[in-house]
Amino acid sequence: MFAFIIRRILQAVVVMLVISLVVFAIQKQFGDPVRDLVGERVTPEERQQIADKMGLNDPFLIQYGRFVKNAVTQGDLGRSFLYNKPNLEVIVEHAPATIELVLGTSLIIMVLSLPLGVYCALKPRSWLSRFTMSFSTLGVSMPVFLTAILLIYLFAVHWRILPSYGRGETVDLFGNGIWMTGLLTIDGLKHLILPCISLSTLMLPLFIRLIRSEMMEVLETEYIKYAWAKGLSPRRVWLVHAFKNTLLPVITVFGVQIGIMFAFTLLTELVFQWPGMGFMFLEAVNRADLSLLIAYLVVVAALFVVVNTVVDILYGFINPTVRIAGTK
């Protein structure tokens, strides 16, 4: 088990190095850190001086090494031209908003998809199952941003019961200005509802179908038939034997889907003017802030790698056969 964890972590590190190298190369080729630091109004001589001092004329690999070292030990991912602050700070400021969005959406998905998916697998011909499945095909065909706009129209403009943009009132969670949360105020929660629902409409159909089809496949296996032959109660066969085996592939998919969720928060944040990382990213694109863009890329990549690694390790804990298979 231990060897498995070590291998997975090593793999994650290698991936991060590769990505950071690519990203750094792009930055080196096209970025302009001198401008980011001191703006446009400097003479060419001053630029050269500053460039030398910043170590910009050193060999590529040395600069890369410095980049990695700075990033890992000091969290220095460069400086944003747009916000005139270190990139990491900008990202961290915007992170809580996105994280809370993803959290809320995950909650909705878990609470709804598990029971619905299992039910649709156990009673495929009931009207609820048929309805859910038809609805899910529709859900997958609707772009997130369209759903979001329609939801806003319905709940915010037409019925006026929910707010249509922004995070609402936020409160300092830890008291040190780092995490402004909307989870502790009614207003904040109200603002969270529509964005989370919009985002979940994309993933819900996927998960319901996945859980349903996995469960149906599991129900056809020999060991489930054997469980019936042993005279176990239906509840036990379904919820103890079938469910755990269904859950395993679902967990891996969930890990990957969290990543996809981050991609789609971009769209949701745009529609709802939600001040999260996605919104910040789009601003960076509009204002050609390459440094911030690159930093964001690195952070997001790191996030995915971490999530995937954690999911893989968790999977190894739950599914005993993986640990042995992996050591071959």
Place this chain on the structure above:
Amino acid sequence: MKTKLQQFKESYFLYSFRRDLVAMASFVVLVIFLFIAFAAPWISPMNPYDSANIDIMNSEIPPMWMDGGSIEFPLGTDNQGRDMLSTMFYGLRTSIIIGLGAVAIQAAIGIVLGLMAGYLGGKTDAILMRLADIQFSFPYLMVAIFMSAIFQVVFGAGSFEQMAIPLLTIIIGLSNWPMFARTIRASVMGEKNKEYVEAARVIGLPQRIIMFRHILPNALTSVMVISTIQVANAVMSEAALSFLGLGMPVTKPSLGSLIRSGQEYFFSGSWWITVLPGLWLVLFVLVINLLGDWLRDVLNPKLYKG
């Protein structure tokens, strides 16, 4: 010996298709869509990509069945005065070109790499699959967004605009090839051990021929199923990119960019700028998904649906 056509006519494939109303209806709708997209330049009232045709004085005219609408603009106009009907036709055309093109690229890369990984095994397999896994761990939309963003920031919005369609096709194509690679690889590994492969090897056929002429045709059913999903994904990706402002430029709007530009006008009354292209897009993706669902059921008899 029956001809291929006769065999097809009697096949389970066609039988199942005829019995499934949803599949037939979807197919008909899809054909209509494809026709519209292909014939857009001839059947549209005007060319919305040509700025000479657009008069800002015509902006925000409602569809013809509402007050203030006119037959000249059957579905109304957008915020710049473009005819909605024409723009929707052209937008569909753009979406289909990019969607099919992107999937063609994904399939080409994915199939070749997947074949190699599956058949040659060993180191080739390990390296290629590592690569696919790494890219797979990043959501394809994110990869597409990043590529587009970096391109725009680095080369400027102007050059992006000029090469929008091919660029978007390549970007979306590159972002999702691992899906194809994995699927083909799984199929190939299943086929690899069958006797006809061994026979071909014994005869002395070169690897390339075995892979492409013998194994590939048998591994294609799995590809067919995911192709439909991937086309739907590609179309949605293009719409998403355009919505974000990272896709088709404002001067050559696609369905996604229309939805975006319509957002501000939606709540103040000009709902058609967002809703009509939205419905159009949803319908298109829906029929693709429905056909994909049906295809999957037909080609995969494993799950008895009872």
Place this chain on the structure above:
Amino acid sequence: MPHLLEVRDLEVKFALRSGDITAIDGASFTLDRGERMGLVGESGAGKSVTGFAIINLISKPGFISRGSIHFEGNEISAYSLDQMRKIRGNRISMIFQDPMMTLNPVYTIGFQMIETLQAHQNISKAQARAVSLDKLKKVYIPSPEKRLSQYPHELSGGMRQRIIIAISLLADPAIIIADEPTTALDVTIQAEIMDLLQELCERDRMGLILITHDLGVVSQVTEKIAVMYAGKVIEYGPTETVVHHPVHPYTIGLIGSIPGTIEPGKDLKQIPGMMPTLTNIPPGCAFNPRCELAADICTKKTPVFEEKQNGIMAACHMK
């Protein structure tokens, strides 16, 4: 005296989209306490389906369309799920073919054994554990305590099958139905498992229905035998008699094709043709296209299953 298990004119159908097909077309046999019976036939003859039918576990879309299954004085063919549950794993246990696929890979052996006991009896976990250990010892598993906390994939095929047998013994059932219990195992292990089954049945007076295509095994382990062909029981009688003096032409052909029964130097007999699939059963006697003795009546009328000679029952016009 009533039999422990009596199956009469059992008919099983499968409801497909294109209509119903008959998988078992009339099977009749009995089993008493401690009796060991073999249910023999080729793949697709319907023996497994018959075995599953007894505990009403036929895969959908199969169902029992006609006939009676009498067990311990009760008609169980129409039992509800709840009623059937009390019998499965409790009074009648079943052993499946492939021990790798039968045990749930994500739970320990102990977990899967204890739950079986607790499903049928009101006992504590500690007591259930004790019983499980006892049964594991009965099937000669080394270091039984260790096995309880192991996962199925950590054990060899032979061990897994022993554990499955142990599980089937947990509630001290009256009958064990063994569906091809050794087909998925190595030849050397096969003999051990068969010996074990025989010993357990003899010692604890358990009935055994051994479903297999292996005539050699059947002739050594069982006391009576039912031969199935294309969904019907076509011959039924004491094993000794059926093997040495078969009545039905199919059984004659079957026995004749076993290497051990023919004198050295002589040719092995082969039955020409193949057993028909469920959708292609010929009218009259299903075996008639391949039968040497087939006459005109064989293509028209289905033969009656009745007593023939030496205590053997068979379905044939010509005997």
